[in-house]
Amino acid sequence: MKHRKLYSVISVFILLAAFLSGCGDSKDINDQLIATTIIFDYKDGEIWYYLEIANIETGNNKESGTSANKYIVRKGNGKTLTEVRDDLDAHLDKPLYLSGIRTLIFTESFARKHLVEYLYRYRADEGYRKKGLTVITKEDPEELYKSAHEQNTSTGLLAEGIVKTLDESGKSFLRTTIRLIENLSAEYTGILIPCIGFHDKELAVIGYSVISGSDVVGLLPAPESRGxxxxxxxxxxxxxxxxxxxxxxxxxxxxxxxxxxxxxxxxxxxxxxxxxxxxxxxxxxxxxxxxxxxxxxxxxxxxxxxxxxxxxxxxxxxxxxxxxxxxxxxxxxxxxxxxxxxxxxxxxxxxxxxxxxxxxxxxxxxxxxxxxxxxxxx
Missing domain, CATH: 3.30.300.210 (Nutrient germinant receptor protein C, domain 3)
Known part of the structure; x- marks a missing residue:
C-alpha cells in the first residue's frame, strides 16, 4: 500500500511537471515516453545506457489479476555519446520526455572517461530537468534497477530520496547537477559526488567519489566522512x-x-x-x-x-x-x-x-x- 501511494505521488509529480514545462508543447504527455532515470556505464570499450521509462499504462490486469511492471528499462550502446543517442532514438516508438529524470547515475568506469563530456551535454539539452542530481555507483546498472523495481519505485527517485534525506538530517550535503557543472567549468575543480551502492542488500550512500579536475581519483567512505x-x-x-x-x-x-x-x-x-x-x-x-x-x-x-x-x-x-x-x-x-x-x-x-x-x-x-x-x- 505504501509503495502504491508513492507511485501515485510520482505519477502526479511527473504529469504536473510535464504540464508546467510543456504548456506550449503540442504533443500530449500520453504520446511521449516519460524517462525517469538514466544510468551510463562504460565497458568493453563502449558506452552503455540503461534508460528507465515510466509505464503510464500500468495497472491491474483484470483478466489475470496481476500488475504490470511500473517501469520499463531499455538499454543500448555505442562508441561515443552521439552514437548512444542515435541508438536510443532509433529504438523509440514515441518521442522521449526527459524532464521526468530526477537523477543521473554514472558508473565509476563511465565517470572516469565521460563525466565532463556528458554533463556539458546535459547543460546544452533543454529537455533535462536542471535541478536534477548526479550520483556515481560501483554497482551493475541492472542490479540497481532490479533492487528499486522490487520496491515498485523509480531508481532515480530512490537515489534522490536517499541523498536528500541525508542532507535534511545533517549528515550530508546536496549539490544539483547544474552546480557540479559550474564547479567543472571553474579554473580549479575539486568535487565530491555521492556514491551509491548496496549496504546490507539495501541501496545507500556508501561514500563520496572524489573528482579532481575531470578525473575520479578515489572514494571517501561514508563511515569516515564525518569530519x-x-x-x-x-x-x-x-x-x-x-x-x-x-x-x-x-x-x-x-x-x-x-x-x-x-x-x-x-x-x-x-x-x-x-x-x-x-x-x-x-x-x-x-x-x-x-x-x-x-x-x-x-x-x-x-x-x-x-x-x-x-x-x-x-x-x-x-x-x-x-x-x-x-x-x-x-x-x-x-x-x-x-x-x-x-x-x-x-x-x-x-x-x-x-x-x-x-x-x-x-x-x-x-x-x-x-x-x-x-x-x-x-
Missing part, C-alpha cells in the same frame, strides 16, 4: 558516544555557527576554522542517576570538542595528502578574500601545503526530565 561533512554540510548533525566515569553517553551534536577565514602572509596560506556547536546529552548506557554536576558536564563538553577538532583536522589532512584535492572548496573562500593573489596561483599545487587550525566550542545541555544528577534534573 568532512562538518565542513561541507549546511547544518551538520551527528551523534557521538562519549565515555565519562564508566558510562557511555549518547550526545547529539549540531553546528550552530561555522566560520572559515583565510590568511595570506609571506607567501603562506592558512585557514582558521571555528565552529560553535550545540550538543544535547540524551542518555547513558548505565542505570540512573548519573550524578552529573556542572564540572562533569564541562569535562564532557571538552572531550567532545577535542574529538570534533581532531576529526575536522584529519578531514583536511586527508584531502591534502591522500587525494591532493580541494573538495572542501577552500579555493572559493580564498579567492573571495584574495582575488588577485588567487589568479596568480596554481591552486592544485598550493592546496596540499596550506595550513589549517581548528577551534570548536561545544555548549552542552541535557534533556529535560532525565535524572542526570542526584538532586538536579535539567
Amino acid at each position: 568532512t561533512m562538518f565542513l561541507k554540510a549546511d547544518k551538520a548533525k551527528f551523534y557521538y558516544s562519549v565515555p565519562y566515569n564508566e558510562v557511555n553517553y549518547a550526545i547529539e551534536v549540531r553546528v550552530k555557527k561555522k566560520r572559515i577565514k583565510p590568511t595570506y602572509e609571506e607567501g603562506k596560506i592558512s585557514f582558521s576554522i571555528k565552529m560553535d556547536c550545540i550538543a544535547e546529552l540524551g542518555y547513558g548506557d548505565k542505570k540512573t542517576p548519573y550524578n552529573l554536576n556542572k564540572a562533569a558536564l564541562d569535562e564532557i563538553s571538552e572531550t567532545l570538542a577535542a574529538t570534533l577538532e581532531q576529526e575536522i583536522s584529519d578531514a583536511v589532512k586527508r584531502a591534502q595528502t591522500e587525494f591532493a584535492c580541494d573538495y572542501l572548496q577552500f579555493d572559493d573562500i580564498f579567492r573571495v578574500k584574495f582575488p588577485v593573489e588567487f589568479e596568480r596561483m596554481d591552486w592544485g599545487k598550493e592546496f596540499p601545503q596550506v595550513g589549517a587550525s581548528v577551534d570548536v566550542k561545544v555548549k552542552l545541555s541535557t534533556k529535560w526530565g532525565m535524572d542526570y544528577s542526584a538532586g538536579e534534573a535539567k
